[in-house]
Amino acid sequence: MRTELIQIPTDGAPLDGALHLPEGEVRGSAIYFHGNTMNFYTGAARFLAPALTAMGLAFLAFNRRGHDILTTRRSRDAEGGAFQTVAESVADNRYAAQWMAAQGYAHPVVIGHSYGGMLSTRHVKDHPHTPALVLLSAGRGGVENISGGQEKLFAMDRTAELKAQAQALVDAGRGATLMQLPGWWWVISAQSFLDRLVNVPDTLTLAREIRCPVLALRGDQEDASRYPAEEFQAVCGGPCEVAIVADCDHFYNRREAEVTERVGTWLQKTLAL
Numbered sequence: 001m002r003t004e005l006i007q008i009p010t011d012g013a014p015l016d017g018a019l020h021l022p023e024g025e026v027r028g029s030a031i032y033f034h035g036n037t038m039n040f041y042t043g044a045a046r047f048l049a050p051a052l053t054a055m056g057l058a059f060l061a062f063n064r065r066g067h068d069i070l071t072t073r074r075s076r077d078a079e080g081g082a083f084q085t086v087a088e089s090v091a092d093n094r095y096a097a098q099w100m101a102a103q104g105y106a107h108p109v110v111i112g113h114s115y116g117g118m119l120s121t122r123h124v125k126d127h128p129h130t131p132a133l134v135l136l137s138a139g140r141g142g143v144e145n146i147s148g149g150q151e152k153l154f155a156m157d158r159t160a161e162l163k164a165q166a167q168a169l170v171d172a173g174r175g176a177t178l179m180q181l182p183g184w185w186w187v188i189s190a191q192s193f194l195d196r197l198v199n200v201p202d203t204l205t206l207a208r209e210i211r212c213p214v215l216a217l218r219g220d221q222e223d224a225s226r227y228p229a230e231e232f233q234a235v236c237g238g239p240c241e242v243a244i245v246a247d248c249d250h251f252y253n254r255r256e257a258e259v260t261e262r263v264g265t266w267l268q269k270t271l272a273l
Contacts, residue, residue: 001053008062008099013073015092016040017062019103020049027056027273028131029105033093033123035114035137037081037185039067044113044136047256051264055273058105064092069185082178083189086199089115093123107131109267114139114250121206128211132270134263135216137227137250142202155193156182163197166190204228207236214240215266217259219248241266 001020008015017040030052032045039045045061052059066084073079100108109132112120117138124130155162162179167190169177175191188196214236216229224230227250233240243262248255267273 001050003049006060006062006099008095010065010092010095012088013065013079015062015064015096017060017096018049020053020059020061022053022056022058025056026058028271029058029100029108030060030111030267031096031100031108032059032061033110033112033116033119034061034064034067035112035116036066037069038113038116039063043251044111044256044259047252047260048111048263051260052267055264055268057109057267057273058103060096060100060105060108062092062096064089066092069187081185082187083176083192085192085195086201087195089119090122093119094126097123097127109134109271111136111263113137115200118201118203121203121210122201124212125206125209130212132212132267133210133214134267135214135229135232136252136259136263137218137222138203138216138229138232139200140203140226140228141200142205143198143200153184154181158182159197162193166193170194204231204235207232207240209237211238213238213270215243215263215270216240217243217245217262219245219250219252219255221247221249 004019006017006019040061040063049059066081068080070078070082071080107129110120110130111134113136117135118141124133169190176189178187216232218227218229229242233242245255252259
């Protein structure tokens with residue numbers, strides 16, 4: 001595997017990433033959308049790359065502008081996931097796909113983890129020539145899907161209180177002010193909080209418009225209502241296979257090899273590699 005560090009231009013900050021290339025013939029391509037608070041060099045982006053390139057796929061993992069939680073780039077001004085909006089996330093995925101097309105990879109397989117999986121459904125709906133979609137613990141999405149379910153994430157049971165706090169800050173012209181959250185991911189801007197209440201892609205609604213083959217994978221330790229692989233399969237507009245990995249959490253700790261094997265085997269079969 002050969003790896004090139006790359007930058008993708010946008011209408012704002014550039015997107016950093018890594019293009020992983022096979023040592024031999026390139027037989028296809030794939031693009032990876034990371035989850036909230038993550039980036040292009042952690043999680044599945046890291047452990048899938050060697051296997052996918054060994055199959056002959058050029059594999060791009062990249063940071064959306066909303067990567068990690070907080071970061072800096074060329075100044076002490078904060079940026080990152082705490083400030084992301086859904087529209088910006090959708091645009092960044094589009095910029096990455098356009099960059100891939102410019103390199104000669106016009107229709108990559110789309111792989112998305114968690115929030116990246118929700119975004120993947122929107123992206124594939126907008127890019128109907130996508131050959132295959134891999135959803136890794138894709139969330140349900142939709143309006144006000146932020147209470148966290150059994151995992152007690154994000155706003156927990158304080159959605160109404162935090163919504164009022166965020167709205168007051170936005171109304172005062174302080175939408176970039178950071179608010180502390182009671183659970184993961186700990187801090188978020190007022191504007192971003194309100195955006196997530198209403199604009200996160202509704203995975204199950206979008207499923208009806210997806211025609212390409214789909215693999216929907218989830219760990220058995222994850223909340224099935226929050227990561228609804230079986231429900232997605234039931235309403236998907238095309239063929240969808242569900243894989244539930246035993247003894248597996250949301251980040252696939254110690255199950256990386258099995259997740260890699262399941263994804264790789266499915267892609268080889270689906271793409272006839």
